[in-house]
Amino acid sequence: MSWRYRFIFFILVAAYGVIVSRLFYWQVIKAEELSTLASSQYREEIKLLPKRGEVKTSDGFPLAASRVSYLAYANPKLIRDKKKIADTLSMYLSIDKASVSALLSLDRFWVPIKTTIDSKTKDIIDSFSLPGIGFEEQFSRIYPEASMAAHLLGFVGKDSSGQDKGYFGLEGYYDRLLRGKKDYIVEIQDALGRPILARMSKNLRGADGNNLKLSIDRSIQFMVEKKLKIGIEKYNASSGMVGIMNPKTGSIIALVSLPSFSPSNYQDYEENLYKNPFISNTYEPGSTFKPLVMSAALDASLVTPQTKCNTCEGSVFIGGFEIHTWNEKYFKDINMVDVIRRSDNTGMVFVAQKLGVDRMISYLEKFGIGQLTDIDLQGEVAPSLKSKEQWYPVDLATAGFGQGISLTPLELLDAFSAIANKGKRMRPYIVDFIEGADGKTVKVTPKTLSSPISEKTAKVMTEILVNAVNKGEAQWTRLKGYRIAGKTGTASIPVEGHYDPEETLASFIGFAPADDPKFSMLVILDKPTTSPYGSETAAPIFFEIARDILNYYGIPPSE
């Protein structure tokens, strides 16, 4: 072989070696970097923003919905005339000029300027084609009924990473269902940044959040908020709440607590207003608790409606404490029907002592006292019942008339509703349907939690409660023509080891119509000053609301 052939062969081998080594460099050593560079040139990741689900009332009207809004951001490194841009932005975004200038002076590539900008403002700013200023689409919450049912809804705030998160109420309880699933699509683009149809990647569906359809009746909720507000002002109470449920299913028809807050401007309110006191605050229920104790004694056949109290001729002394009636009136041999009608504390001490600690605890547990009702709202509490060893004779006596025992208004309403539902206690719930982003709907089925009393006992207790409404302290305000079962309550408020001598918690609990209940309702006024009694404050509100609901449901008077 001549040297020429060898030379050519050597050149070819060398060239081959150079090519191989260069390919090795590109495909192995620099592979990742080049791949990323290429990707950035032809593909763009587009975030799929999940739309937070709507919260609708039973008529399908959204109490909370999502709207498209924009986040304005800046890349200060691309902005030369910062003063001019700061002037424009401050004028249209209603931010002071100094704040915008400070943001534009930052040594960053991305600075958020303002969130929840509406599309009109965005279009105006867009028309100026400001260099280094951009917009990012986002969703923000709107509340078409303003602060209606705010305690039920809760609100949407931010978590530690700046992402939307629901707090309190339904927004908190159903946050994962409502928020939807974050995802992105990859779009392949040509050299000019235009999308190429053939290479559009998968378009994910079902990323939006689920909608919640509530059992809340918007008209009743609106009416109750109005009536309660008027009631609080009229009786000069510090706060008030009303809960209405369907005793046959446990579905909540309306739930109102005042004072309230606006979910869209929750930051402007004190944090203690965020909690829903109907499920998060405990109180001593007073006389509204008596129907539970009486029905327990009736169910255990320890008393009958005609049983006479042989210890009711005067105040009762137990464990060094003297127990009085609310009006210092005593009735010798008063029967059980009148014990409830007159709301006689000594009569209820007689009943509680007949029950004894074991049966009292057993029946209270069956009524769900001391247990969470498992309502689908964030923030429910339930203080446990004392153990048997911690019950002193005076505790048993005072529990008979609803003092010395703490529960939430919801616990009481749920337990009381068992009397209206033939002795069956239902799980209270707010969400009736869950509507998936794929259009599938799941119905929430009512659930029986326990059967604390028999149907027969429930019927007897209902008659005792109808009698209490027709002939008791609140008869002046009752709805004539309707059979309504109910009980007043005027509870003392415990303060640092004793009861406040002046302030009370006035309440009324009941259901209607008594023979085929469509709703049960609890009205509570905290510290009314025009009168301390439930019969003169909470009862009129109860009957005002009951009248409107009966009209709304088209239920005529039966008598």
Added chain:
Amino acid sequence: MKRHSFVITFALFIIVFLSIVQVVVSNRLSTDGIGLGKIEDEIRFYKAQNSLLSEELFLASSLNNIASKATNLGFIENKSQFVLKTSLPFALKP
């Protein structure tokens, strides 16, 4: 020999034909991207408009708004109710 040249010619024809098809399809796809972009812009626009209109509709049909308008128009709450107590309050036959 004749058969071989036919196969080669046919193969070349197929190659040229498929190349032309690829060019045409690629060309169409690249321009369809512009159309796609426009469609996506339109979808975004209509979605935003839909969202705005829904918001206006919700606000207009909220009970708060209706109640305040009713009050301004002079409507008041009717506290009396009229109930027909008997099942047949009118004559069955004239």
